[in-house]
Amino acid sequence: MRAFRLAYDGRAFYGFQRQPDVPTVEGALLETLAAGGVLDDGETPPGYAAAGRTDAGVSAVAQTVAFEAPDWCTPAALNGRLPGSIRAWAAADVPQGFHATHDASRRTYTYQLHAPDADDAAAVEAANRLAGEHDFHNLTSDESGTVRDVTVGVERDGEFLVVTVGAGGFPGSSSADSSASSPRSPSTASRSRGSTRCWARRRCRAGRACPGCRQSR
């Protein structure tokens, strides 16, 4: 299996996920793979998964998709067929069973908020209230594994407030950090480095019993 990093300008797309009647990033990618004989129209290649489903108009520099790819399928080869607004730029061989959604230990989003007159101190205070552990049970049908460790950073850059939000991944995905291959800002990298704790420990911090974590403290 191989994982690919994708960068895209999301303005031309109705989000990442394939939809029947409107252009999407995933739709363009799967059309490219179909044209290259990697899959039949309307299907996905074996093992296919993506790191996240960005919404309409949202861009990416680190979107990641993985699937059973033939040898010729390199980032440059994909770019030969992808629309210009989507560019593959890196790849990694990954083990069988790798899942681009479930195996991600952390995702980071950056919001370029045009706010020339904003109260920076108030923005930082609001961000600090959002940071930390939260249980997102109400936003998913999952019965467990819904606690995430969230980091929020706010930095002034001219007329913009740059808001960087990071969150841990699915339980079991966290351990070493792969930041060396991830084009994040230094400030974001430093903030998220200490956040790849084991899932069991996060549950304990949420007030639930975990003998394993008690032993590790």
Add this chain to the structure above:
Amino acid sequence: MPPEPLILTGVNYPGVKFAVDEEAVESARGVFSQRRVDGLERVRVAETVLSGLA
């Protein structure tokens, strides 16, 4: 499609090392550099219009 100033900037996978494809990166740089220029031109046009308003 309304532009959304939100970007997925990082996805980490423990133990996975991505190899940069230089040819592909060059292609991406070309595309996004041109989009940057397009955006800067739009800003300059808008600023000229704004400055010309009585």
